[in-house]
Amino acid sequence: LPPNRFRFPDPRNAPPSGFVAAGGNLAPETIVGAYRAGLFPWPHDGVDTLWWSPDPRAILPPERFHVSRRLARRVRQGRFRVTLDAAFAQVIAACAVRPEGTWITPGIMRAYLRLHTLGWAHSFEVWNPEGALVGGLYGLRVGPLFGAESMFHRATDASKIALLALCRFAPRDGIALIDVQLPTPHLDSLGAEAIPRAEYLRRIAAAGL
The missing domain is CATH 3.40.630.70 (Leucyl/phenylalanyl-tRNA-protein transferase, C-terminal domain)
Known part of the structure; x- marks a missing residue:
């Protein structure tokens, strides 16, 4: 895969609900990069590119x-x-x-x-x-x-x-x-x-x- 061109915020700073960031895209390298960073996409209210890392996991x-x-x-x-x-x-x-x-x-x-x-x-x-x-x-x-x-x-x-x-x-x-x-x-x-x-x-x- 090509390099992921988006840098996700540090999930350690996210609230317990797990919401980390919005934006980016659903390209393969973005999703794989999210998993490597401890995040996953979880759409809400029609927005696909919402990234989460809940606590606890x-x-x-x-x-x-x-x-x-x-x-x-x-x-x-x-x-x-x-x-x-x-x-x-x-x-x-x-x-x-x-x-x-x-x-x-x-x-x-x-x-x-x-x-x-x-x-x-x-x-x-x-x-x-x-x-x-x-x-x-x-x-x-x-x-x-x-x-x-x-x-x-x-x-x-x-x-x-x-x-x-x-x-x-x-x-x-x-x-x-x-x-x-x-x-x-x-x-x-x-x-x-x-x-x-x-x-x-x-x-x-x-x-x-």
């Missing part, structure tokens, strides 16, 4: 992913097939369909589709026995960091199976840190932990991002 250590008895049973049944990067456009489009509205704007969708074409953005897909896409997630890979952006399901536990696939794939492919951005009760139940922003920034710096 939610991460999911791959080894801590919680497999419930029900999820373990579904995995053992072998009804679902999981793929990597087989249907990125379908996954991000499905993630954008939410009754409460979505932050995945057309601009964000185009930006991540381009990042996928360039080999930076990836998806995990979950398919049912009939060959229908019933779950998945997508995110951005920057060295040992995977920034999980969004996931969806059309069948019970399908998004959890996609996240489990990511956690199993991570150590085999050199992913040491899965960033899930904002703490939520659902992510907490799956093994995510909230860490101070300063600790998150320390970890990505130590990883050489």
Whole structure:
């Protein structure tokens, strides 16, 4: 990628809500540069180029992913097939369909589709026995960091199976840190932990991002 021509403010000075800056663009080098700086784009009110670094930050250590008895049973049944990067456009489009509205704007969708074409953005897909896409997630890979952006399901536990696939794939492919951005009760139940922003920034710096 060409050098990122925008310099982001120091996220350590941002409020706990995480808002760091507005402006720039959604070029691949800008988004990758944001992740390297501990930021991510999160549109609000029709503005795509808003950059955030919340405090605390939610991460999911791959080894801590919680497999419930029900999820373990579904995995053992072998009804679902999981793929990597087989249907990125379908996954991000499905993630954008939410009754409460979505932050995945057309601009964000185009930006991540381009990042996928360039080999930076990836998806995990979950398919049912009939060959229908019933779950998945997508995110951005920057060295040992995977920034999980969004996931969806059309069948019970399908998004959890996609996240489990990511956690199993991570150590085999050199992913040491899965960033899930904002703490939520659902992510907490799956093994995510909230860490101070300063600790998150320390970890990505130590990883050489």
